[in-house]
Amino acid sequence: xTQADVLIIGGGLSGLVCAHDCQQNGVRAHILEANETVGxxxxxxxxxxxxxxxxxxxxxxxxxxxxxxxxxLGIDWKAYPKSAIIHGDNQQWFGAPFTSxxxxxxxxxxxxxxxxxxxxxxxxxxxxCTGTVPTHTHLNRYSKTVSDQFLKPFFxxxxxxxxxxxxxxxxxxxxxxxxxxxxxxxxxxxxxITQRLAAQLNPDTVQTHTPVTRISKADGIWQVETETGxxxxxxxxxxxxxxxxxxxxxxxxxxxRALPVSTHYFLTDTIPNTLGPLTLFPNGTTxxxxxxxxxxxxxxxxxxxxxxxxxxxxxxxxxxxxxLDELAxxxxxxxxxxxxxxxxxxxLPDTHAIKHPDPTCILAGDWTTLPSIEGACRxxxxxxxxxxxx
Numbered sequence: 001x002t003q004a005d006v007l008i009i010g011g012g013l014s015g016l017v018c019a020h021d022c023q024q025n026g027v028r029a030h031i032l033e034a035n036e037t038v039g040x041x042x043x044x045x046x047x048x049x050x051x052x053x054x055x056x057x058x059x060x061x062x063x064x065x066x067x068x069x070x071x072x073l074g075i076d077w078k079a080y081p082k083s084a085i086i087h088g089d090n091q092q093w094f095g096a097p098f099t100s101x102x103x104x105x106x107x108x109x110x111x112x113x114x115x116x117x118x119x120x121x122x123x124x125x126x127x128x129c130t131g132t133v134p135t136h137t138h139l140n141r142y143s144k145t146v147s148d149q150f151l152k153p154f155f156x157x158x159x160x161x162x163x164x165x166x167x168x169x170x171x172x173x174x175x176x177x178x179x180x181x182x183x184x185x186x187x188x189x190x191x192x193i194t195q196r197l198a199a200q201l202n203p204d205t206v207q208t209h210t211p212v213t214r215i216s217k218a219d220g221i222w223q224v225e226t227e228t229g230x231x232x233x234x235x236x237x238x239x240x241x242x243x244x245x246x247x248x249x250x251x252x253x254x255x256x257r258a259l260p261v262s263t264h265y266f267l268t269d270t271i272p273n274t275l276g277p278l279t280l281f282p283n284g285t286t287x288x289x290x291x292x293x294x295x296x297x298x299x300x301x302x303x304x305x306x307x308x309x310x311x312x313x314x315x316x317x318x319x320x321x322x323x324l325d326e327l328a329x330x331x332x333x334x335x336x337x338x339x340x341x342x343x344x345x346x347x348l349p350d351t352h353a354i355k356h357p358d359p360t361c362i363l364a365g366d367w368t369t370l371p372s373i374e375g376a377c378r379x380x381x382x383x384x385x386x387x388x389x390x
Contacts, residue, residue, distance in 0.1 A: 004030035006387055007224055007233040009212050009248070012040025013373065014364040015239035016197040017069055017380025018387075019205055025389045030204075030233070032226060034211035038198045040241070041347075042373065044191030047265070047340045049302040051189035055263045055342050056157065056291050056311050059193070060174075062181030063374040065381065073196040076187040078297040082178075085276040086149050087330045088283055093276070094150045096179075102276060106150055109143045116175075123176025127169040127370065135159070138168035153280040157289045160261050160347040162313045170370075187299045193373075215248050222360070235360045237383050242349045242367040249361070253352055260316040261347040264323050265340040266308040271295065272331035275308075281330075286322040288313050308336060316343030351375075362386045 006022055008015045011033030022029035037043060045052045058080065061067060083095025085102050093101025108116070135155060139147045152164060158174055159166045186192040198206060214225040215236070224231045238245045246252045277295040281288055287310045294306045301307055310327065312318045320341065324333045349367035356363055364383040366375035 001223075001230045001232050002030065003232045004028050005233060006030070006235045006237060007032065007222065007231055008237040008239050008364075009215075009224065010040065010239035010241075010244070010365070011035075011038035011194075011198070011206055011208070012239060012241075012365070013042050013194055013197075013376035014366065014380040014383065015040075015237065016194055016201070017377050018237055018239060018364055018383040019201055020197060021381060021384035021389050022387065023201060023205070025384075027387060027389055030231065031201075031206045032210045032212055032224065032231065033206060033208045036208055037195075038206055038208065039191050039194035041344075042190050042194050042376070044189035045340060045342070050265070050267065050307055050339060051191070051293075051300045052265050052307070052340045052342065053185075053190040053293075053309075055160075055261055055344055055347060056289070056309055057190045057373075058183040058185055059190070059373060060177045060181055060183055062177040063372075063377075066374045066377040069197075069377045069381075070193060073193070073200075075192060075196065077184040078187050079182055079184045080277050080296050082182050083276070084150070084154060085274075085279040086153070087274070087279060087281050088149045088153075091274065091330075092149065094146075094154075102274065106146065108146055112142050112146045115141050119172045120176045120179050122169070123172035123174070125169075125173075127173035128167060132167035132169045134164065135166050135168050135171040136164035138171060139164070149282055150280070153282040153288065156313060157278075157280065157311070160259050160313055162288065165257075185293055185297050187297050189293075189297075189300060212248060217358070217360075220360075235362065235387055237362045237364050237387070238356075239364040239380070239383070241346060241365065242352070243346055245363065245365070249356065251357070252363075253354065255346070255367075256350050258345055259347045260314060261344045262312045262316045262318045263342045263344075264310045264318075264320045264338060265342075266310070266320075266333075266336035266338055267301070267305050268308060268336045269305055270335075271306050271308075274331045281326075284312075284326060286312055286318050286326045290327070316345050359386070 005028040019029045083099040091103035094106040279290045348371040364379045369375040369379045
């Protein structure tokens with residue numbers, strides 16, 4: 001049996017942040033990760049030398065906690081333009097002042113400007129993840145054109161939910177973050193974040209290929225069973241996804257919904273002039289948005305080709321052929337070559353601000369705070385504080 005001061009189950013972002021804070025304060029933490037590498041959702045697959053993030057992800061530099069955590073990592077951030085292309089009733093674009101796009105600029109009414117100002121201001125406060133008006137209702141305050149052609153499809157890509165059930169306070173929070181800091185990705189993909197975090201840990205901290213099968217407690221000590229052996233510690237941190245935590249701790253409330261997402265990855269030598277780094281399809285059924293990270297971060301591919309990521313919300317089984325057929329209405333796709341598919345049955349979690357009845361079993365992950373990279377980092381730090389790390 002292996003013993004540690006703290007056992008962290010899950011090597012995603014929250015588990016890595018918790019382990020880092022423990023190490024900085026002399027607490028011996030050990031991470032058990034089921035997969036072949038750390039990162040959880042914030043990791044990248046490498047297919048034919050191409051970086052394929054686990055679905056569409058970006059980092060918001062205005063995140064306070066995550067920015068402080070990532071600053072020492074020396075990541076080369078590449079910013080997306082503060083605009084998006086819209087293929088709706090016609091080809092339009094929307095963006096910050098002094099930006100440009102393809103097609104006609106989406107016009108805002110005076111009422112739209114007023115609500116933008118109010119929502120950006122409201123978003124300066126920490127959001128409440130429950131108990132407020134849903135985003136899809138809140139957006140009806142805007143003009144129908146701005147709501148239907150930009151806000152709803154754009155924030156569907158943020159929440160990975162075409163129904164926009166997220167509370168309006170979350171919409172306001174993210175809108176404020178976008179306005180203040182925009183979005184960016186590491187030059188070598190989102191997985192670079194968690195790989196650099198893991199590299200700061202002692203070599204024996206992380207054990208991959210180690211799925212946990214059972215958790216029990218006797219005489220004040222937690223025993224964690226895996227396929228390769230048992231691990232003992234007086235404190236455990238459950239830093240897995242919510243549905244995985246429920247499988248091991250039956251007393252936890254189950255997720256109330258899943259948000260399945262399907263992303264197909266294509267390579268092409270040239271980018272169609274109808275697409276931008278982020279292109280929205282408000283009327284799409286098999287593809288809701290396309291991202292081209294190589295337009296801002298060329299190192300996603302090794303040979304100057306472009307990576308096109310086509311994402312569909314509400315399913316994890318849509319076919320590449322169906323995506324290409326739909327996108328062919330807007331652009332030429334016959335020269336795109338499919339290389340990868342990521343399907344996520346659980347993309348972003350509901351939030352449950354709960355604690356385990358035993359204070360030596362600490363819950364972590366963005367499902368305990370805020371469904372985001374910021375929430376994952378914040379929960380990792382809160383878990384370290386609960387352990388007694390300052």
